[in-house]
Amino acid sequence: MTTLVYHYGGARGASAAKREAKQRIIDAAIELYAEHGLGAVTLKQIAALAEVSAPLVIHHFGSTSGLRTACDQEAARRIYAYKTMAVAMGEQFTFEAMLRQSAAHRPLLRYLTQALMAGGEEVDALMDQLVDDAVAYTTDAVEQGLVRPSPNERHRAAMLLLQGLGAMMLHRQMKRLIGTSPMDDPPEEWGPYILTVFDIYAHGVFTPGAYDHALSQITAPSEAPSAPPQTSQRGPDS
Numbered sequence: 039m040t041t042l043v044y045h046y047g048g049a050r051g052a053s054a055a056k057r058e059a060k061q062r063i064i065d066a067a068i069e070l071y072a073e074h075g076l077g078a079v080t081l082k083q084i085a086a087l088a089e090v091s092a093p094l095v096i097h098h099f100g101s102t103s104g105l106r107t108a109c110d111q112e113a114a115r116r117i118y119a120y121k122t123m124a125v126a127m128g129e130q131f132t133f134e135a136m137l138r139q140s141a142a143h144r145p146l147l148r149y150l151t152q153a154l155m156a157g158g159e160e161v162d163a164l165m166d167q168l169v170d171d172a173v174a175y176t177t178d179a180v181e182q183g184l185v186r187p188s189p190n191e192r193h194r195a196a197m198l199l200l201q202g203l204g205a206m207m208l209h210r211q212m213k214r215l216i217g218t219s220p221m222d223d224p225p226e227e228w229g230p231y232i233l234t235v236f237d238i239y240a241h242g243v244f245t246p247g248a249y250d251h252a253l254s255q256i257t258a259p260s261e262a263p264s265a266p267p268q269t270s271q272r273g274p275d276s
């Protein structure tokens with residue numbers, strides 16, 4: 039009977055249903071925004087994919103801006119969970135697992151690129167969260183010996199994010215120049231991309247003395263940070 043919803047146990051069920059509907063809305067919004075862009079999707083379309091009414095979307099999120107914020111937070115949460123899991127597994131995080139997880143998170147990458155292209159203050163908040171999270175899981179990776187320490191962990195995390203997301207935004211050029219793109223192709227075709235990224239991260243680009251030389255040219259000796267300590271490295275944080 040419908041009156042059971044007002045009982046103690048029923049109320050918990052109603053609360054769970056409410057959370058489920060809210061999550062379906064966020065999932066639907068991320069999927070549609072990723073495919074069509076943030077400015078080309080209506081709340082009515084999102085409601086239809088989530089199998090809820092359009093007024094319920096407004097009830098949960100207040101506005102399109104509120105829904106976008108919720109999507110940003112969800113995207114950042116999922117990426118952080120994935121990266122944290124990968125670091126925790128260390129060398130047990132196999133190449134196959136990386137490809138499988140990366141493929142599963144491809145809609146999030148598409149969403150992030152659409153959000154970055156849309157711009158606005160929301161992007162600043164999203165990037166701040168992504169950088170904070172990157173510092174956290176990179177610090178864990180340094181402690182495990184998976185990644186070299188850096189004189190400025192936050193700057194490094196920010197630059198790696200900017201480079202990685204920038205590459206995803208230029209995925210069509212990546213496809214043309216390298217022959218594959220994680221945004222467009224199935225994981226089994228990502229070999230040239232993965233090998234190139236690992237080559238850059240694991241072997242570096244410049245010779246060992248390049249950092250010290252650049253440091254002497256850019257920073258006065260009294261202001262110079264200490265050079266990154268030389269530690270053993272088992273592999274890069276992917």
